[in-house]
Amino acid sequence: MAGFDSASLRGDFPILDRVVRNGNRLVYLDNGATSQKPRSVVDAEREFYFHHNAAVHRGAHLLAEEATDAFEGARTKVASHVNAKSEEIIFTKSATEALNMVAYGFLNATLDKSGVGSPFHIDKSKNIVVSELEHHANLLPWQQLAARTGAQLRWFPVDPEGRLDLTNIESIIDAQTAVVALTHQSNVTGAITDVPLISNRARQVGAIFVLDACQSVPHMKVDVQALNIDFLAYSGHKALGPTGVGVLWGRYELLEQMPPMLTGGSMIESATITSATFASPPKRFEAGVPNMAQAVGLGAAIDYLNNVGMGAIAEHESELTSRALAGLGAISGLTIIGPTNNHARGGVLSFTVEGIHPHDLGQVLDDKGIAVRTGHHCAWPLMQALKVNATTRASFYLYNTEDEVDQLVAAVIDAKRFFKV
DSSP: OOOOOOOHGGGGGGGGOOGGGGBBBBBEEOOOOOOOOOOOHHHHHHHHHHHHHTTTTTSEEEEEEEHHHHHHHHHHHHHHTTTGGGEEEEEESSSSHHHHHHHHHHHHHSSSSSTSSSOOOOOOOOOEEEETTTTTTTTTHHHHHHHOOOOOOEEEEEEEEEETOTTTTTHHHHEEEEEEEESBBBBTBBOOOOOOHHHHHHHHHTTTTEETTTTTTTTTTTOOHHOOOOOOEEEEEGGGOHHHHOOEEEHHHHHTOOSOOOTTTTSSEEESOOOEEETTTTTTGOOSSSOHHHHHHHHHHHHHHHOOOOOHHHHHHHHHHHHHHHHHTTTTTTTESSSSSSSOOSSEEEEEEEEBOHHHHHHHHTTTTEEEEEOOOHHHHHHHHOOOOOEEEEOTTTTOOHHHHHHHHHHHHHHHHTOOO
């Protein structure tokens, strides 16, 4: 196995000791939706609320200073984790909000006539590039931007294995491309996007490259400098952190030029009754009292991930995925939706079983204590491209074990017997 023992970590996650339906011990395989939380993350939030709670960046009293130090300390941890500068990290409530923040930056720059010449100005002569792999969170904001500005929406198709088909990259990303917004790893197929190839093409034409890293940052080492991208978004709750906190990273020179989505307290340098001067990033994008305790919890989550080691986590998940691909792939009537090998893919595995609806299969697995995801996974265009209505999805994380993979395989076989297929 990898450089750590997943079983030894499980004591840090009290929920994994739960006995659920029919007296079965919980087997949690829905990590693509949200991860479980170690004690240290919950303790960090509780410590903040019980001993340091105050509005950050306000007040001269001790609690305000401590709260600000804790909040900004979390920002430093987040920045280091993806090889960025602290002033390039913006805390949001979710990855969805982070991606919308960039899309609204384009919209607001376009509506502002003085924004002509800005890298965020877009009009009907331009195009926006997405893909059929996208989660709705990285599709709908760009659909809306195209509809409101007249820009053309383009997309990369997927091949039969559920990977991006980059055959026509030079015609899809061309001199009129304003922004390329793609997922780093699919939440349905697990396919990992060839980011360097695409970022090189985006650089050639001067397009801004936005990366949805919700399924990658929690599971592998991600370096924003090495990827050569412009913006990156991910969710804290998928990375052992609390709900209610997301991250937007952006190159500072672009953040300086991007209009804010929200305006109000904390994001200004000065204001009169008729006008205001916005603060420098990241404050410019953090209007109102921020999600302080959640950010501190995310900082603790990053400490936990770093202590285990992102390389070791990726190796462990890869071994679990190989075991699942072999076990499930040997079941007659079962079809893997996405790559059937473990090359350039993460620990997300979707499948269908002939004669059993995914929702019915999910219910049978739940009766055995196995939590998986069923449905379209907020990725309707991908479902349509792959010609499936829904799938069953198992997704792995650092605390999952080989035995849990084997339980999943055995439960699917039992379900086939139950439904007599």
